[in-house]
Amino acid sequence: MPDSLGSAAGFQEGNTMTAINAKSKKLKVLSSLLKESLGEEPVEVTNSKHLNGVAAGYKHGELIIKGDAGDYLGVLNAGATINLTGNAGKYIADNMTAGTIIVDKDAGLGAGMYCYGGNLVVRGDAGDFTGTMNKGATILVVGDIGAEAGTYMLAGDLVVVGNAGENFANYLIRGNVFIGGDWETLGNNTHVVPLSEEDIEQLRALFETYEVEAPLAEFKKIVAASEKPFYQ
């Protein structure tokens, strides 16, 4: 497929892009099909909602998951680009170390937990515990985010364009949390600071990359009050 054609265009023209229908397939079968077909071309997967742990630990390739997905989509992702056109189940991008995962609609509980790297973009809302124990990934939620988001973050960025629930960024250790809207309550060991020039540049670049429109002026930054909080 020529580079000039986007993946969607390629699909419409019915050219060489591999399409896999996961209907009533087991995870092992789907994964062996995926491993065979992942390469330069994007691979499209349909009807995979009944499967959990699809696209686990891939180092390369581009996947388009049509429709909704089950739990643990892109778990341990190590470099693949995954675009989900529907809603994500629980724990999308769990323990991702590299790559990009984009969810066009909403994500369930615990999106982007335990990540060491990579990018997760949720264009809709995300559930509770999103970005918990993030250790280096960039997580962007365009809609609202649930409670306990960014709990015990050790590195990386969590960017929320909408509002956040209770106990936001609880026990933050390191890393940055940016929010465009409001939070219900702020968690322990947090400190609100004004955005620096670099922060604004960073956010602008992030929003440009993923074509997100957000009022930069309204963003607030939350950092850890102490890197070594006192645990009782």
Next chain:
Amino acid sequence: MSVVGAFCVSVNRELCINAQMPGKCAVCAEVCPYGVYALDPFTGMMHIQNYNACVGCRICSEFCPVDAIRINPAESEYLSRFPWTLSTIEEIHHKAQTGDYLLSGFGTQQPTPHFDTITIVPSQIASAAPRDKYREECDMEVVIGEDTCEKPLRLKLPFVWAAMSYGALSKEAKLALAISAAQTGIATNTGEGGLLPEEAWLSRGYADPDFTQKEWDPGGYLIIQWSTGRWGVSADYLNSGDAVEVKIGQGAKPGMGGHLLGAKVTEEVARVRGIPEGSDALSPCRYYDVQTIDDMKHMVEFLRDVTDYQFPILFKLGPSRPYDDVSACIEVGADAISIDGLVGGTGCSPNVVTQGVGIPTIACLPPAVQALKDRGVHRKVKLIALGGIRNGLDAYKAMAMGADAVGFGSAAEVAMGCRVCYACQKGNCPYGITSQKPEFRARLDPVEAGKKLTNFIHACAEEVKILTMLSGHNSISDLSTEDIRAMDLNTAALTGLKLVGYERPLSMWEDGFTPAALTRDNGK
């Protein structure tokens, strides 16, 4: 439970070089990590300045060139003023002064029902005749995941090294465990603190990262731990071993996650774990990404998928409700289940948890075995007993109670030179086992310590072999509860074993096991 002031340092002044020639020797002050000794800069005389700081690690007597130092329990420890013992008083003072609860390392110090009150019944004329240890073979191999994965774990001996993380242990200690696993054909475990690159090749018996130079036969296995803190975990990490262990809990602190205090998070530990240097690594107590048993099932599915269906999936449980917990592990698809008893060790945990939480190892095994039997998978899904296994005798008893293999954790540390001072959490281990400080780590040579561990495993294997064969078996998988007896009522009541003399289980065990009684809601 000793806290402070439990030890008395006595120096024989007739032998002591410093007492004879002040200023000529200060080894004790140099090696003591806790500042018990102090050298007077003017007179050159050695003083014992702080008895209370002594944890009883005995590194001073180890290094004393003339063997002049003795560490004995302090006089007050003999005075029974129960329940207001000296250590209780000191503990209350500590809390009153600092507002902190006590942390402790290594494991429980409470007397706990253990394997000692179980005896082995040898073969005589009525049962199968004993086997000849010297001239006959004994099958000791344990295979994990034979029917479920492409590369089952074939342990040459029924032992594993218990999961101890890099961070809790020094690099040298981790490498020693890997080397000895390679020398004995057993498995070592990464623990939850990420993977040291060297572990991957040393544990398989290779001396180089390219796996070309085979140094040790027969070569062992590496179990990769998947835990709640997910330190240093990636797809490559999971694929760098031979099995994946899902840690649910551990014996010394079931219900809590790992504690690694900032003092032990050096630059290298921080790199391996992928966290900032000097920050406390406090693992969550549960998997944030598992809410239901179905989630756990899916987790096992994706772990198998990520590892290309090659490796067995193990589970590690703390001592809680063994019947129900083991049943749940079988349900989610475990190939082997490690169950860690109250006597299990820890690098650091709150003192109350180490001392007072969990059930003894011997009480974990019967319900766990029953759960396996009720589901028809006993000896198929392997059971690994952990928690205070000290020698071949304990190992035999655990296997006769229904375990397939045993794990050594604390015993491995002792084999490397640990003197059990219960101060692992301080990061000052003078033997270099649980310290990250270069001066202490320099005292532990991985190859030498690995050899000690190998010797220990071989000795224990011989012990198991002797005991197995004298009870009329030539395979450890044939051991059963018929081969052991409880020596007192308490043990018979705890384990359901036949009581010596009475020759049958206590009447309370007549109906066998009633699992409903073990569930959280008491069967309602």
